[in-house]
Amino acid sequence: MSSALRHPLPGDTSRATTDVRLSVEQVSYAYAPNPSQAPLFTLEAMSFQAKPGELVAILGPNASGKSTLLKLISGALHPLSGRIFLNGFETHSLPVKTRAQRIALVQQESRLLFPSHAWEFVMQGRHAYGGGLRFESQEDILIAKNALAQVGAAELADRWMDKISGGEKQRIILARALAQQPLLLLLDEPTLHLDIGAQVDLLESLRRLAAQNRYTVVVVTHELNLAGEYADQVVLLQRGKCLRVGPPATVLQREILEQVFQAPLSVEMTPSGRPRVTLFSNK
């Protein structure tokens, strides 16, 4: 199966828009806290691909392996078997700096030890483009400003990070990822602490950014309807197994969703061809 996929050479960008950008091939993973013990958790072999401009949703209940899969794609973990290619390069084997130029990860932020401004935070995204002891160039400043503008947070630039709201912080974190000018944008449960309006705003922005900047966006979520409405592809996981990969209409179907999420529901199609899931109460 893997031989059928093309791996474009580094300088070859002419066919970039139609080529596969991200290719996950028969990737599995096992986690064992103690090397001599049997693994506690496994991700079974799975494959999927994504193109530039696509938004992929990785969907599943808790402990289904969504975050593990994202970490494998980001290069933080090495797969037990199989390979992950980004534009022909194995993500895990890239040097750290190069990887940071191609893949940006947005996740729940660690506690900030020392206060910093929002623009300082966004500038961190430019770190991957410099040598050992570098000072930011005009170009870096422009890119950072641009990134803030793209997430609609330009006026927050001079504010302190610990004095802005959760939603604003989320936007700044996204701006930092954009400042990395990546090919692949990964987000781990970005909607967790956002209200419904903010969730919709975020997904709208992601879809727009994917189209504008030709990102491939991979979002881990358990929000069925967000995935259904905004994703071009859905990967459905349950307990480490990939159950189904495909466009939302083919993945979000009643029988399989009820089995995965253990809740009665119904699925309708909206006029635009997108599935909408409605939950019922148990009794």
Add this chain to the structure above:
Amino acid sequence: MQHGFANAMRRARVLGLAGLLLGALPLSAQTLAPAPASPATREVVDEAGRTVRVPLLPSRIVSLAPSLTETLYALGVQDRLVGDTDYCDFPPDAQKKQKVGGIINPNLEEIAALHPDLVLVTKEINRLETVRALDALGIPAYATHSRNIDDILSTTQKLADLLGVTETGKSLTADLRARLAALHARLELLPPSRVLFVVWTRPLISVGKNTFIADALRKADAASIVDATQDWPQMNLEEVVRLQPDYLVFTASHAESASRDFESLAVLPGWKLLDAVRNRRFAVISDAVNRPAPRIVSAIEELARQLHPAAFQERPVPEEPAVPAPVQANPPAAAPAHIAFNAQPFGEELACAR
């Protein structure tokens, strides 16, 4: 609940048994000495101002300071000394006595196991807590306090009185006073040598002017350039260089280690600025000078011989001052000081005690 109580009882029983066994060990290890035959006591006031009830003739004495141990030997009452500290090393026989621990942390059980009828302490290096603990055990503790050489001599006499050897004490102190007087006579007309007494080099620590060591220096016709009221001041090297002492004085138990110390100082950038270092003018005396005991007089004499060699001729001390030649503040710079350190034990004064 029941379990808890039963367990506790069992545990208490085990501990109690263990405690008995352990407690019995030291007792069985010692031969129990007979209690003092005479319960006759009297009240005295010790040198710390405390009123103590002591036996008329103390026969089982524990000394908690090396200087006191030495004094007891000097007074010839070493047979009555049943215990001393780990640091009591002079005379060599003192090392064979039963050890009761350190100076600031003696082992009270060991002391009590010896059934002493008197424990001697000094106000300078022993702790008040030790004395209080001994009081609580009903063991009389007598404290000495010596701020200068005269105090040392009077302490020696008082101890002699306390221990019933007044005459021995008188002859010992008389002899010591005579030696000091003779020394004074020899040195009277000589200007004092300006010295720096070195306790420690890294950092530089000397002695304050109110210590008995400073007084000992004065008796050897040496003036310490340190004018501090603290007992162990840390000296600024710049100040020492500005004052340019004539001699550096070290204490050592061996001559070799002292000259090694000195040589290692001589190569350091700041110390080289001292004339005394460049001209190798250093004196080494025994560490008896650190102890307020009779032996300190020997150390004083030793120091005087090294600082003022011209004052010591072969003939005995005449009535008039002995230095006829032009009085020189220091020996000529060309001739390095002779380290007149003899490795023999300083035992002259013990001969008088017999």
Add this chain to the structure above:
Amino acid sequence: MRPLTLTRLLIRCGILALILFAVVVVAMKLGAVQVSLYGLGKDLLSVLLHRTTNLSSDYGMIVLGIRLPRILLAVFVGASLSVAGVSFQALLRNPLADPYVLGISSGAALGAIVALIVEARLDLTPEMAGLITPVGAFLGAALTIAAVYVLGRRDGQIDSTTLLLGGIITASFLQAVIMFLMTTLSGNNLRGSAFWFMGDLSTPQPRSLLYFLSFGFILAAGAIYTTASDLNLLLAGEKEAMHLGVDVPRVRIVVYIAASILTGLAVSVSGTIGYVGLLVPHVMRLIFGSDHRMLIPASALGGAIALVIADTLARTVTSPTDLPVGAMTALAGAPLFIYLLRRRMA
């Protein structure tokens, strides 16, 4: 939006360097011996130009031979401790970290005590005898660094929390061993070592040692400075740092070893001087922000300034006796620490 530029960095460092120079000049003037700066200036010039070997001013020799080396030692130790402090605060992600938290000072102290005990039994040349205490201290520090590194690893890499725990435990253990050994030291040795533990800059060091120290400082501080941007990101979060392009294991090892070497060198020659490594980084952070490209050189210069001032006070306040410099830093440091703490609360 005003990112740090090279120009701004150099200007700020230049100002700090000027302040340091002024402080050094004042420190040269003050002391047990009165000095006229004009006469001293002339002397320095003539020495520099190799015109004379004898100095015209009366006490010029004292100032150049004793006071200046001591001031330079304070500069070195202050800079080393502050850079080590900044580095450990970043490495351990803990604003309370100081250079001694990983037990290096205890290891150095133990090495020095062992050297003291051993020195008496060895037959050494005078030069060696002078060096044995700093060498022993540095060996003790080095062994501690290695031991804590082994303890502080998780999955083969340094982990901040594990490192901190390993260091604290090692420090406690070494302290216990030190206390035990100190009971075996006799009176004079004991007094001397107590002063050493309070920090002491008054002992003149052999010239070879001073050159070695400067060399070591430049190497170690330079190595840390190359990771300055990485440290900025590391503080944002370890996982995030990796995804932003930081080689976290490499940065951790480099910073750990270099900062430990700085601490070991400083403690070997001056004992344990407290508060400098903890507070100078915080003060510099208040003034200049958390960007380590500015913070590291600022801490070095700030630490040098602080320690020269403290040492000058230590040797002039109770002239002609010296106070331990660690006492001065504690006296000034504790209130400052409380003030900084309250600022953070507000």
